[in-house]
Amino acid sequence: MTDLDTVRQMDAADPLAAFRQRFLLPEGQIYLDGNSLGALPRDTPARVADTVAREWGEGLVGSWNSADWIGAPQRIGAKIARVIGAAPQEVLVADSTSVNLFKLLVAAIGARPGRHVILTEPGNFPTDLYIAQGVAALLPRVDVRTVPRADIVAAIDPDTAVVLLTHVHYKSGALFDMAAITRAAHDHGALALWDLSHSVGAVELDLTAANADLAIGCGYKYLNGGPGAPAFLYVAARHQATLRSPLTGWMGHAAPFDFGDDYAAGAGVNRFLCGTPPILGMAALEVGVDLWLEADRAALFQKSRALCSLFIELVEQRCAGLGLTLASPAAADARGSHVSFAHADGYPVMQALIARGVIGDFRAPDVLRFGFTPLYIGYEDVWRAVEILRDVLDSGSWDTPAFRARAAVT
Ligand SMILES: Cc1ncc(COP(=O)(O)O)c(C=O)c1O
Incomplete structure (x- = not known):
């Protein structure tokens, strides 16, 4: 049984403890929602201010060259490539996750003529399902097929054009075996497209070793890029010459500043x-x-x-009998960096926690979600969060009309 002294020793021995000072976090809060919106790095305000005042204000249009604005998608993409285990020329920063998903999904289907199925799981993140449905509505004969995660591998067949999965599930945190599923897709001639939004910066990723085809992900969770940060996309080098983006904008042209009338796809990943x-x-x-x-x-x-393991252990010890059920895998190597518990009154319970300074979020119908970003969360934060959770549940302080009133963002 882990006690507070042990937890404090864990903090004292934490080689990452100093990173907390690199973030601007409000006093008195325990921020367990970095899986939704990462915290603000201390250096970001000055960097953004400099981009505005000096690069934009003084450099004006010249900054496209002098500050290498034009190279930002590839430059930052190459940095994200290091995070996900890809080659620098395989990753670009562009658009939103949803838009990148659209581009890569259509490209994948185009690369597998004669196959008509997008295979995914029910309960995948809504944008993944909705974009897939939109692609199916747009392209003749394309269908979206959903099968439970345990049956995905068996469901891949000669009709499957692309297997579309979220690597770390947004609600449960459950992790897919990327290499195994990618291999199964390849065995049947299909491609695999991974949504890495809850994985990037949160779990080990080696897209090269997994022989991944395609991936997308967002910049505002564990990469701490800010609300609505640009997203990234990954296209394995071996696919870059054949895959075509359906959004043939000028920045993806082979020579955007030739201003020609006819589209010609850019080299490599730039075409995306x-x-x-x-x-x-x-x-x-x-x-x-x-x-x-x-x-x-x-x-x-x-x-x-x-x-995450400490949180589960403490909740199970200290909140036993208070209506919580673990909604994430119990094994640490089967999950990402967040943990979910179901509670019949999850929404007001989360509002009561937020009012006490424990910031998590709620995912319908009944999930309390807690993200643990190792750069700025410590072990004692986990301890204190569980103590407050126990107090909220034990006292019933969550059961008020104010806490039950739903906000637009949950
Ligand atoms: C798995 C997953 N995909 C996509 C998104 C969001 O996509 P977008 O940034 O386009 O809103 C999220 C947001 O939480 C997500 O969890």
């Missing part, structure tokens, strides 16, 4: 660019990625697993 990159968002994202790259990744992933 569409329009002008959002430079202010890029500037903030780059600070977050640079900060992540400073950390020892073995220590980071080990701490992530340890924080």
Whole structure:
């Protein structure tokens, strides 16, 4: 049984403890929602201000060249490639996760003529299902087939064009075996497209070793790129010459500044660019990625697993009989960096926690979700969060009309 002294010793021995000072976190809060919106790196405000005042204000249009604004998608993409175990020329920063998903899904289907199925799981993140449904509505004969995660491998067949899965599930945190599923897709001639939104910066990723085809992910969770940060996409080098983006904007053209009338796909991954990159968002994202790259990744992933395991252990010990059921895998190597518990009154319970300074979130119908970002969360934070959770549940302080009133974002 882990006690508070042990927890404090864990913090004292934490090689990542100093990173907390690199973030601007409000006093008195325990921020367990970095899996939704990462915290603000201390260097970001100055970097964004400099981009605005000096690069934009003084450099004006010249900054496209002099500040290498034009190279931001590839430059930051190459940094994210280091996070996900890809080659620098395989990753681009562009658009949103949803838009990148659309581009890569259509490209994947185009690369598998004669196959008509997008295979995914029910309960995948809504945008993944909705974009797949939109692609099916747009392209003749394409169908979306959903099968439970345990049956995915068996469901891959000669009709499957692409297997579309979220590597770490947004609700449960359950982790797919990327290499095994990619292999199964390849065995049947299909491609695999991974949504890494809850994986990037949170769990070990080696897309090269997994022989991955395609991936997308967001910049505002564990990469701490800020609200609505630009997203990234990955296209394995071996696919870059054949895959075609359906959004043939000028930035993806082979020679955008020739201003020709006819589209010609750009070289390599560049063809998956569409329009002008959002430079202010890029500037903030780059600070977050640079900060992540400073950390020892073995220590980071080990701490992530340890924080989540400690949370589960303490909740099960100290909140027993208070209506919580673990909704994440119990085994540390089967989950990402967040933990979910189901509770029949999950929404007001989460609001009561937030009012007490424990910031998690709620995912319908009944899931309390707690993210543990190892760069800025410590072991004693976990302890204190569980104490407050126990108090909220034990006292029934959550059961008020104010806490039951639903906000737009949950
Ligand atoms: C798995 C997954 N995919 C996609 C998204 C969001 O996509 P977008 O950034 O386009 O809103 C999220 C957001 O939480 C997510 O969890």
